[in-house]
Amino acid sequence: MVKIHVQLKGLRLKYGKTQQQIAVLLNCSVPAYSKLETGATDVTGTRLTQLAAIYGIHPSDIHRFGEPVDDSMQRTIAELIRQHEEDQRTxxxxxxxxxxxxEGRNGLN
Structure with missing residues (x-):
């Protein structure tokens, strides 16, 4: 499995962004962002969500960036997404x- 910091750099380069551009979008300093890309700082869930939003992708896609996804895994991912969406509706x-x-018990209707 490719390390998350390597994937972050790969995504940034794929999208043609500089560390400074990403740092501005994250509202952090360039050195702080650089530490994410070098692995010196762990990527939090919140930061992962912010990065995914910047690239217009799902957070789990960052974890998979640059890795081959076989058909079985793709089906499993699709099923998990479908189940999650169904759970959200429920x-x-x-x-x-x-x-x-x-509201009915408190006469608010």
Whole structure:
């Protein structure tokens, strides 16, 4: 597996960005961003999400950048994404029901 810091540099170069441009978008200094690319600083989940947004990709795509993805793995990823989206819809529906129930009990309807 390719290290995340190597993948970050590869993505930046692929998109034709400088470290300074990415640092500005992340609202951090160039040395701070450079440490992410060299592996001197660990990439947090929040930072990973921010970087994915900059490149217009899903955070998991950063982990896979530069690695071959076989058909089986692609199907598994697609199924996990589908299940996650279904779970999000279920949670949203349950939240709506809970709000409706709460409003009904408190005379807010």
């Amino acid at each position: 949670v949203a529906e349950l939240q709506r029901k809970l709000i409706s129930f709460y």
